[in-house]
Amino acid sequence: MIIQLSKNISSTAKSNLLNTLNDLQIKSNEVKTQFQDYIIGIPKTDFDIRNIGNMEGITDIHRVSDAYKLVSKKWKTNRTIIDLGDNVTIGGKDLAIMAGPCSIENEEQIENTVQHLLKNNIKIMRGGVYKPRSSPYAFRGLGMDGLKLFYKHCSENGIKVITEVMQVSQVEEMVDYVDIFQVGARNSQNFNLLDILGKVDNPVLIKRGMSGTIEELLASAEYVFSNGNEKILLCERGIRTYENAYRNTLDLNAIPILKAKSHLPVIVDPSHGIGLREHVATMALAGVVAGADGVIVEVHEQPEKAFSDGQQTLYYEQAEDLYRKARSLNSALK
């Protein structure tokens, strides 16, 4: 049950409400986000909602049968639009395109990519500075030095930065240089990281786990929301199956399902999905038709020289063809 509180609820009214919930054997979780205050009530047994419905200080009240509550479409039927400032939004009529290299490599590469994005009117640049790598001996990213350079060139050009955060302690140092925090597939259920990302104001893109269920992705989003941050993006990036004709099984089924279950925007990542350059654009377009609000895609001036993920990274020319087609498909659909 979600109880939306009025902005000016008195402390007496709030105490009364919490006491009543307690009497009804409903466990309450207070949630205060950048936009609103809520109480999430988890009832132990059945109860009569009329006992609460008319209490002072309540704006609205919704029963939500899903395991996740605040991210459910059952109480919030309007789709969430994430506002990044400077007229950059995600979740509205326009398709959000996020493009850039797998890893930030050096200043020249950043500048080069920024020019590519500007030319194509792309407003969000992706690029990793902390890289989760299976082997401890592999390149693990440029870290904060890379991020500062990355942010500098982007912000000077009106481009927003999305980059992966891997652990709690990085959040504070990164927060001023990041427009969207990305939580990677391996951290999709890193609950401490999700908790802390609920305490910042930056939007958070959560990737579905390597073999994460749709329910689990929504539960992870609930962690962020219930800690205070309503700005959440869900990302389908492929799941692990027995098939090895491609990198991961990009699960486009997840897109209409997520949009039916949640009010949050959904992003598709075809690069980590199918993972083969020649098919990335095809799957991106299929993702747009499946209902994605945005596409996140790896591009590089010279993919074959990229520090990581070269085989799934688009050449600029391929990417430009994709941007054009994706936007045109999106317009035709909306």
Next chain:
Amino acid sequence: MIIQLSKNISSTAKSNLLNTLNDLQIKSNEVKTQFQDYIIGIPKTDFDIRNIGNMEGITDIHRVSDAYKLVSKKWKTNRTIIDLGDNVTIGGKDLAIMAGPCSIENEEQIENTVQHLLKNNIKIMRGGVYKPRSSPYAFRGLGMDGLKLFYKHCSENGIKVITEVMQVSQVEEMVDYVDIFQVGARNSQNFNLLDILGKVDNPVLIKRGMSGTIEELLASAEYVFSNGNEKILLCERGIRTYENAYRNTLDLNAIPILKAKSHLPVIVDPSHGIGLREHVATMALAGVVAGADGVIVEVHEQPEKAFSDGQQTLYYEQAEDLYRKARSLNSALK
């Protein structure tokens, strides 16, 4: 290695060829289809292709490194177009739409569906008369009586029939009442059935196995081709994964991959894929964008009364909206 033989190869030339192959320790498999004669050579060791290349009676010769040979795009770069007669083709510029109920139920239902198809200019009707069911106590289809009725109404109206064949012994009795034989997911590696379907002239649509790999689907197609039938359709219908938010994980990645590996047309089955009525059309359209040459979809006048698969079957109105959008997307793409 695929050796294409000239139509009028002399028996002496052929013997010479087979002897030479034998001398080179190449196992030969003679293949005679409705269109052409081939020898598939499986070499035990490396050999010098010049020893064969100039022999009499050979039209062309191709090394194919894939495990499958005749269905590979490595030797036949033109895409295969299946001609069903009466100007109905699959694999060309137009999107092939196959629609109809899960099960054929009675004559009224057939007539009703035929009218729906005629109205929408759909040329191929699907409908099961032999149904694979997990439980022996479930409805297993109307059998030959149903098929005859089904075929009668379709052929009178210029509509082609696609229906599932479950076993070798059914092929002979069904062959005159079927335009396309469908091999279901559970029979995708029923090699005896594939062998026999290689001996008829009807096109064969092979569904990917429940957890079939793309390689296995192509190997199954190779069974049909190498037994003499070049008219093959590959069908993606969803695979089994850990996710249970929907019926099967419709694997749209398989579509661009299959089209890159094989010259055969690829059909998408969103009904058995995502398996939820409200999302079937979305996934069908995504499949078209992924490159499908056709869509096979379940429709019923009253899905809630269907004998089987009701929850994934479209209402006529939904289906009509899908046909329109699918055709328009297909035109835009081609």
Next chain:
Amino acid sequence: MIIQLSKNISSTAKSNLLNTLNDLQIKSNEVKTQFQDYIIGIPKTDFDIRNIGNMEGITDIHRVSDAYKLVSKKWKTNRTIIDLGDNVTIGGKDLAIMAGPCSIENEEQIENTVQHLLKNNIKIMRGGVYKPRSSPYAFRGLGMDGLKLFYKHCSENGIKVITEVMQVSQVEEMVDYVDIFQVGARNSQNFNLLDILGKVDNPVLIKRGMSGTIEELLASAEYVFSNGNEKILLCERGIRTYENAYRNTLDLNAIPILKAKSHLPVIVDPSHGIGLREHVATMALAGVVAGADGVIVEVHEQPEKAFSDGQQTLYYEQAEDLYRKARSLNSALK
């Protein structure tokens, strides 16, 4: 609901029963096996069992909530013991060991294997004469000629034969040369084949499908039983997962679960499971501890020269060590 009929039920009593079931909207399926007569009632709605319980000609009546009925432990709590004659049984106190090559190759190999089995007091020999192969160009077995030789040498030495049947039309020609029919993983849901195997008296070993669920395996067994054959063995042989450090994920969890759900004996196939010679014996022993009633294992005098599956086939010496340990573990447990 399973209604066990008395042997001498009068035709009037039976009609009365069927009519009553019909009146109660219970769909009846008559089942006549080599041992007993049953009616399986599938009710559409709830009903009062007292309306049936006291009718004439009924021995016993059980409600079974599982989707499968006759193979369920809910009505038959005693474990089924399969009697192969000559004091060879499966499902009792002794561990059943079935050993032999993947493929029957020639007479010498058969004789050699028979000597190995006799020396080790093994009473059942496995060996394929019809081989399901992904590629149409691979060796597909010696067929009936091989089977006749196989059976001759075994029967002369008191050894029972288990071999795979791939299609309906093979059953009749094979039936006199086979002691146990094996249904392979790819045919685990070949319902026509299961139907026909329900009409013979030979025991049938059904392998779990490549990605078959435990429920599906039991439903497949129900096909055989409900067609008239109570002599069924269930076989765990590994499932398909994302892991490729071994051939298949031998799912030992399935053994205690199958034994809790069904009264049928369970066999473990570690050769096709883990698929690596050095680990086959370990997994076989773990399978015995998990509760398997028998082990089916590939052995060959010279595995490296075997026509198929060499890398998962044991040397005689390894196999002998396994037989000894498996029997001793089994005795210790029972």
Next chain:
Amino acid sequence: MIIQLSKNISSTAKSNLLNTLNDLQIKSNEVKTQFQDYIIGIPKTDFDIRNIGNMEGITDIHRVSDAYKLVSKKWKTNRTIIDLGDNVTIGGKDLAIMAGPCSIENEEQIENTVQHLLKNNIKIMRGGVYKPRSSPYAFRGLGMDGLKLFYKHCSENGIKVITEVMQVSQVEEMVDYVDIFQVGARNSQNFNLLDILGKVDNPVLIKRGMSGTIEELLASAEYVFSNGNEKILLCERGIRTYENAYRNTLDLNAIPILKAKSHLPVIVDPSHGIGLREHVATMALAGVVAGADGVIVEVHEQPEKAFSDGQQTLYYEQAEDLYRKARSLNSALK
């Protein structure tokens, strides 16, 4: 390539070595553990090992073709034995048993469990104080207060404590109250956590990820080892598959494979594996036969009242029966 350095290598000799490696285009990673110093060399191209082999200060040198190096059996063929002090070891002749509740709930429960362990001569108690839960509204453990109580009662009774650590910042506060750090399945690729656990002296048990490969588990262990901690336990706890007849597919195949690939001890967790109380003991025993060096199992005085995981938790009596059988099987095998 693993280069073991002699304890008293001179700084000149080390510089020479590093320079030589650099000249050979071999990337070096210096590793200093509680036991030894190493250099891990990752060569870019082929090189002649004789250029390094005779240099000063080197004890031994091994080429390791696996992606993981220090945890590989290719260079260290003796099995690792973890010494917890007070004569408690893991990885030797005796089976290590770790038992206790899913969650630490209160002091009484700790005392009660300790008595149960003492009675059964169990030297290691498991119990969660930080619980990863899919829902933010679920019980998340007693935290440090619980851990201190847990450790107090255990250490007073000569019992070692194993408990899950969820994030980097917890390591420091937990380190004095923990004998073995456990990394849960969801954190199996939390590389920052693994890094920091490489810097403590406590043994670390790493669970295989939810859909983790065996290679990934070993790579995660490599993180810990290469950061300086050689005391690592690998734990198989079930993987995610399509089957839902039980909680997870406990993959016993992983045990012989892990023991063949690595020198580290392997623990089996049947509670999270099959996840059904009535089958936990069976799978534990099968795991012992598969080669596990230890078993970690959930027990509770009253499982039905446990705060979490009750349905997979053993009653004391069941657990005692398991301890006895597991030890007797282990003795029989070794």
